[in-house]
Amino acid sequence: MIRVVLAEDQAMVRGAFAQLLDLQPDVTVVATAGDGDEALAAVAEHRPDVLLTDIEMPGRTGLDVAQELRGERTRVLIITTFARSGYLRRAMDAGVAGYVLKDAPIAELVSALRRVHAGERVVAPELAMAAWDSADPLTxxxxxxxxxxxxxxxxxxxxxxxxxxxxxxxxxxxxxxxxxxxxxxxxxxxxxxxxxxx
Missing domain, CATH: 1.10.10.10 (Winged helix-like DNA-binding domain superfamily/Winged helix DNA-binding domain)
Known part of the structure; x- marks a missing residue:
């Protein structure tokens, strides 16, 4: 069973994702969080296999949370509406295991979740090439x-x-x-x- 903490600041989206994931025979959502601080607390309490998190949230962002969890047992899968190569590069630098877009079919999200749990890295194909084409020039x-x-x-x-x-x-x-x-x-x-x- 893949144990998941789900972090998403929009309550309706969070509830829908949780219900869809709980329909999977090998996935259980052990906790949900509405911001980065709640996500960190839920991970500390439940020790999930995967944290599925949005990027833009109040307080700590999903990228901040991923950075704090770097090196921990819990793997981080980013799910976002932001198809920005800069975010993807920052996510990879923070040690995330996967980065997928919210407009992907649920089957792709579940597949990414299983692959991340299995130790793979997963990146939305439409972002993979763009990430290497536009390096962040800022210090x-x-x-x-x-x-x-x-x-x-x-x-x-x-x-x-x-x-x-x-x-x-x-x-x-x-x-x-x-x-x-x-x-x-x-x-x-x-x-x-x-x-x-x-």
């Missing part, structure tokens, strides 16, 4: 600053929050803008987010 610091830009923070606010000089913040953001071909810092942050790099 960790540039990503950190662009993430702050998404919150609406000014350069002065970012400087205070990250203990940097305001000129240093401007330099990092200018470099990120050049790398992304963006006209301004907001466009750079949006572009990085759309490509799954933030």
């Amino acid at each position: 960790p610091r540039e990503r950190e600053l662009l993430q702050e830009v998404l919150t609406g923070a000014s350069n002065a606010d970012i400087a205070v929050r990250l203990n940097l000089a305001e000129g240093t913040v401007r330099n990092y953001l200018s470099t990120a803008m050049a790398k992304l071909g963006a006209r301004n810092r907001s466009e750079a942050a949006r572009t990085a987010k759309e490509r799954g790099w933030l």
Whole structure:
């Protein structure tokens, strides 16, 4: 029996996935979670074989949870609507065992779940090639600053929050803008987010 914790912030989707998975003779959903913190707590309590998780959730994202579980017995299978190569690359870097899209037929999801449980790595075919074609050009610091830009923070606010000089913040953001071909810092942050790099 494959023991699964299911993490999905949309209650209706979470309930539907849980019911569909419980129909499988070799799968049991031992717990569900509505955010990343609940997912980590459920994994700690139930020690499932697989954590099936969305990426975008309140608090910790599915990628944050995968990073925290790296090296643990529980394998992580990402299921998302985001067909972004940047997300896939970050997921692989976080040690996830699989990455599938929500619009795939349920039979494909169950197959991916079984394969991940068996020790394989599974990636949605439509994403596999794209992941290698668009490498993330940003440094960790540039990503950190662009993430702050998404919150609406000014350069002065970012400087205070990250203990940097305001000129240093401007330099990092200018470099990120050049790398992304963006006209301004907001466009750079949006572009990085759309490509799954933030």
